[in-house]
Amino acid sequence: MDFSPETWDMLGRYVGAGFALGLGGIGAAIGMGMSAGQAGEAMMRQPERHGYLLRTMLIGQAVGGSPSIFALVVGLLILFLPSDAATSGPIFAAAMVGAGLSIGLGCLGSGVGCGWPAAAACDGVARNPRRATPITSAMIIGQAVAQSPSIFATVIALILLFIPLTSTGVVAVGIAIGAGLAMGASALGPGVGSGTTAGGAVRGLSAWPRSQAITIRTMLIGQAVCQTPAIFGMLVAFIMLFTLQDMEMNIIGLAKILGAAIAVGLGGIGPGIGCGMVGDTSCEATAEKPVNDALLLRTMLIGQAVSQSTAIYALIISLVLLFVI
């Protein structure tokens, strides 16, 4: 029993689209639920402010829903992208699965992350309705930055969809799935972490609205540091996609690529979430007492740098697997 190229194409498309939407929908759904839950709780306390609250909840959900829209677009491309006889076959199928893993896992983290600022904004608007506009704008900035890991994942998924792999054989199958897994899994933690950082900033600004500029600065620095593991994952994905033509074409080459992808992908989850916890409390404390901002920024950066260390170990292991062994 041997499969025709068309069968391979369909197999890859259905599995890939399943990963894309199955995983990519989880995050945004959780994030939107957090926002709605907090809005409901706030309405129970202050029912007369339901108009403000409904508006804030809907804005937060609309912006926080965009990772799932990326996943939907890429999922539809995976299903319906035209393929020709030259590209059909197992390697095309693997590229579809890899694109699905990248976008699915990548959008999961950002979708959950966008829920924290949205929930904090609903709570803040209920307590302090006159400050609804600055609270909402801090929420939108935080959510937009929290989405960048999902944008990295979209880029890698689109490269897998539109640029045929130059390698052949079992190594090409490994590269397609490995690049998707490295990017997708490593974007998961940074998406969540950037979101918790933004949540802390919005929570702080709701209570102490005067320190807006300094809090948003600390939030943006914290979010940028949170995203380092996703950048490591994207780096490894690019290395896999464009520089591994001379990898040996056997099961050991496949093992090196998959091992490197698992190391850098999973290794990014913890540091991303951990950096987010640091950013969360640091932003809130900066909003409360902006006079301490230099001290808090320094402590946040030291804490985040130390949390990143395991992501750097994971990057080293994956580079050793790809280039040294």
Next chain:
Amino acid sequence: MLDPSVVMTVTDAVLAQAEPQAAITGAEVIKAGALIGAGICMGFGAIGPGIGEGFAAGKACEAIGRSPENAGLLTRTMLIGQAVSESTGIYSLVVALLMLFVVGA
């Protein structure tokens, strides 16, 4: 239900791409296992220390926000706590390097 023969066919077809070296020896399988194992070891091993160290640093930031005059003491405690949480990450690194350079070599 998933038919096992379909899974076997897919696995065989993926491995058949490895031609012309179609015959896979036991030594190659062991080396491949060590290489993937190194990746799994470092990947999963990095999750816990990352979250744990972030938790410690988050609490330190919260405490410094409340009492900035104790910043030196708090930073020192944070770094000691993080260094201890780091230990399992270093174990993972050591085991991954062993699998790369000793077992899988």
